[in-house]
Amino acid sequence: MVFVLAGTIAFVPVAGFSSNDAAKTAGKKVFDAHATAFSYFFEDSDMDFHFGNLILGSIVNHGAEVGEAFYAASHIKDGDAASWQDEWYKLAQRVEARGQRSLARGHKVSARDQLQRAAYYYRFSILSILPHDPRFKDRALTFRGLMKKAGGLFDPALEYIEIPFEGTLLPGYFRKATAGDRRSKTLIMIGGGETFAEDLFFYIAPQAYARGYNFMTVDLPGQGLLPLKGKVFRADAHVPMRAVIDYALSRSDVDPERLAAYGISGGGGFVPQAAMHDPRIKAIAMSSAVVDAYPLFETMPVTQATKDEINSWSSFHGNIVKVINWRWGVPMDEPSALVEANRGFSFDPAQVTVPALLIVGEGEYKSEETKRQQMLCMDKLPNPRKKLVITPSNEGASNHCIMENRSIVGQVLFDWLDEVFAQ
Numbered sequence: 001m002v003f004v005l006a007g008t009i010a011f012v013p014v015a016g017f018s019s020n021d022a023a024k025t026a027g028k029k030v031f032d033a034h035a036t037a038f039s040y041f042f043e044d045s046d047m048d049f050h051f052g053n054l055i056l057g058s059i060v061n062h063g064a065e066v067g068e069a070f071y072a073a074s075h076i077k078d079g080d081a082a083s084w085q086d087e088w089y090k091l092a093q094r095v096e097a098r099g100q101r102s103l104a105r106g107h108k109v110s111a112r113d114q115l116q117r118a119a120y121y122y123r124f125s126i127l128s129i130l131p132h133d134p135r136f137k138d139r140a141l142t143f144r145g146l147m148k149k150a151g152g153l154f155d156p157a158l159e160y161i162e163i164p165f166e167g168t169l170l171p172g173y174f175r176k177a178t179a180g181d182r183r184s185k186t187l188i189m190i191g192g193g194e195t196f197a198e199d200l201f202f203y204i205a206p207q208a209y210a211r212g213y214n215f216m217t218v219d220l221p222g223q224g225l226l227p228l229k230g231k232v233f234r235a236d237a238h239v240p241m242r243a244v245i246d247y248a249l250s251r252s253d254v255d256p257e258r259l260a261a262y263g264i265s266g267g268g269g270f271v272p273q274a275a276m277h278d279p280r281i282k283a284i285a286m287s288s289a290v291v292d293a294y295p296l297f298e299t300m301p302v303t304q305a306t307k308d309e310i311n312s313w314s315s316f317h318g319n320i321v322k323v324i325n326w327r328w329g330v331p332m333d334e335p336s337a338l339v340e341a342n343r344g345f346s347f348d349p350a351q352v353t354v355p356a357l358l359i360v361g362e363g364e365y366k367s368e369e370t371k372r373q374q375m376l377c378m379d380k381l382p383n384p385r386k387k388l389v390i391t392p393s394n395e396g397a398s399n400h401c402i403m404e405n406r407s408i409v410g411q412v413l414f415d416w417l418d419e420v421f422a423q
Contacts, residue, residue, distance in 0.1 A: 031299050031367035037398040041070070044079035046317040050127055053403035054199070060406050062113060063120040063202035068095065072121075079314030081128035089139070092121035096146065103149075112153035119146035123198055128319040131228065131326050140196070140225055144171070147198055155179075158201070163218060165243045168229050172197045172218030176253045177209050183255040185421060186214040188248060190241075192265025192401075193233070193324055196224045203264070203403065207410030211418070214254060218244055220270065222327045232329035233266070235344040241274035249280060257282060258421045262413060264401040269293055272377075273347040275354050283420050285357040285413055287401050288370060289377040293345035299369045302335045310335070349377045355385035355420045359412055363398035365390050385420060 034045065040052030051073055058064050072091045077083035099114030122143035129136045144160075151158030156176045162169040177184040187208050189200040200217040208215040219226055220240050222233030234240075241261075248254050262285040263271030269290035275281045290296060297303055302321050310318070322332040330337035358374055365371055378388050389412050391397035397405035 029299065029368055030301050030304055031369065032301050033364065033367075033400045035363065035399075036404075037363045037393050037396075041073050042076075042078050044314050044316060046320055047076075047079055047084065047314070049399070050124075050320075053399055053401070054127075055124060057403035057406055058120060058202040061202045061204070061206045062116060064117060068117075068121075079316050081315040081319045084127065084316055085125050085129055085135075088121050088125035088127075092118050092125060092143075095121060099146075099150075103153075108153045112150050115146050115150040115153070119143040119150060120198065120202060122146065123196060128316045128323075130319055130322060130332070137225060137228060143198065147173070147201075151175075158205075161216075161218070161247070163243050163247045165240050166231075168226070168231060170218045170220065170226075170240060170243065171224060172216065173201055173205075174216045174251075175205060175209055175214065177212050177214050181252040184212060184214050184253060185258040185417070186216060186248060186254045186260070187417070188244060188259070188261045189215070189217045190220065190261065190263040190267035190270050191217075191223060192263075192267050192270075193222070193327060194320075195219075195265070195267075200264075203401075204262075204406060204410055204413070207406070207414060211410075211414045213414070213417075216244075216248055220244075222266075227327050227329075233327060233341075233345075237270040237345075238274045238277040241270060242278055245274070245278055245280050256280065260284065260417055260421075263287070266290065266293070269345060269347060272349070272352045272356070275356075276347055276351045279353075281354060283355045283357075283417060284352070285359065285416070287358075287409070288360040288364070289349070289358050289374055291346060291349060291373040291377050293342040294339065296369055296373070297339045297342045299367065300338075303339050305335060349380035350382060352381055353383055355383050356381050357386075357413065357416050358388045359402065359409060360388070360390050361398040361400065361402045362390055362393045364400055385423075387416060 034049040036049055036052055040048050042048040042051060055064050055069055059066060068091055072087045075087050095114055096118035099111050099118055102114060103111035122139050126136055126139045148160045151160060156179050158173055158175045161172050161174050191200050197217045197219045205215040221231035249256055259281060260283040261271045261281050264287040268286035268288050271284050271286060275284050321335050325332045325335060328338055328341045330341050360374060374388060378386060391402055391408055395408060397408045402409050
């Protein structure tokens with residue numbers, strides 16, 4: 001085993017984790033996956049997590065601008081959901097208008113840069129909007145439409161894709177590494193309990209194609225807008241993942257011998273579970289490994305909160321939790337139901353035979369349950385090309401999914417993949 005001190009948790013998995021293993025978590029300390037190593041701007045911890053990690057973290061990949069982000073933040077009432085929704089929406093409209101003017105005048109690079117950023121501001125604005133509010137779907141369709149428009153201005157283009165699956169479509173994006181049909185290394189990225197495919201594009205896509213990788217991402221059941229169609233999270237994530245792999249390998253520009261999958265948050269369970277069942281995946285990475293989601297959810301403060309504690313939550317935090325409940329198909333006002341909903345979301349590391357990389361932020365690695373599951377995974381993975389990297393707090397790479405330092409994630413992930421695919 002290789003351990004590099006340089007960690008994260010995740011949210012989801014399926015089959016192979018014993019009841020005895022789960023019993024070992026009894027008495028474990030509660031750990032908040034949305035805790036941050038330091039404060040970014042807001043006193044409300046959940047709002048601060050999303051601002052510092054999701055938003056500021058995306059700047060390196062052109063998802064936001066410093067001035068725009070802090071202007072919006074300075075006008076948001078701390079912890080207030082409606083204020084958050086309104087300020088990001090107004091900013092999105094301003095940036096979109098700027099991009100549309102450039103597009104109308106034929107300035108494609110300027111239009112691309114403004115429109116992709118406007119799309120992501122619209123995405124930020126739906127955080128804390130409840131799913132049955134018409135604005136949730138309307139704004140999501142708006143940012144998806146803008147990403148499609150911006151995608152056509154990339155060279156090669158960022159393609160919008162839809163993969164048929166069980167009577168619906170799994171939406172996503174594909175960008176080839178080079179023009180033409182030359183077969184290239186390919187990274188498929190999968191998110192977790194709160195993600196849209198667009199989040200994953202802004203997480204690491206530019207780092208992928210800068211290194212000669214095709215980049216692909218999709219919404220699985222439970223993600224994006226799919227719960228509106230009744231497609232909530234499911235324990236057999238390998239089933240929709242098979243459809244994703246089928247699509248990837250149907251393309252002439254994908255090298256089937258250099259196909260990797262990377263999962264963050266719940267994707268840290270979806271991806272290894274898919275690799276258990278599908279040998280066409282040649283390498284995997286996880287931030288971090290979710291060997292069993294059930295005991296992880298048992299340690300989350302939201303699932304242990306009393307009625308009085310829930311009533312004390314800010315409107316922003318309360319709505320964030322409600323949306324997560326909705327994605328799991330449990331009553332929105334019963335966060336404790338998330339624990340039982342995650343029973344069976346597990347994978348057996350002993351059956352994951354491909355090279356595997358675990359990346360965990362140092363702050364998240366302080367969770368006893370997260371650490372236990374990383375150790376269990378490393379111990380049982382049979383392939384000698386396995387590695388655990390704990391990214392350091394003193395380089396600003398400490399939090400859940402390490403969204404706050406995507407350059408370090410790109411370095412760790414792609415340096416490792418390059419070495420694996422070179423062998």
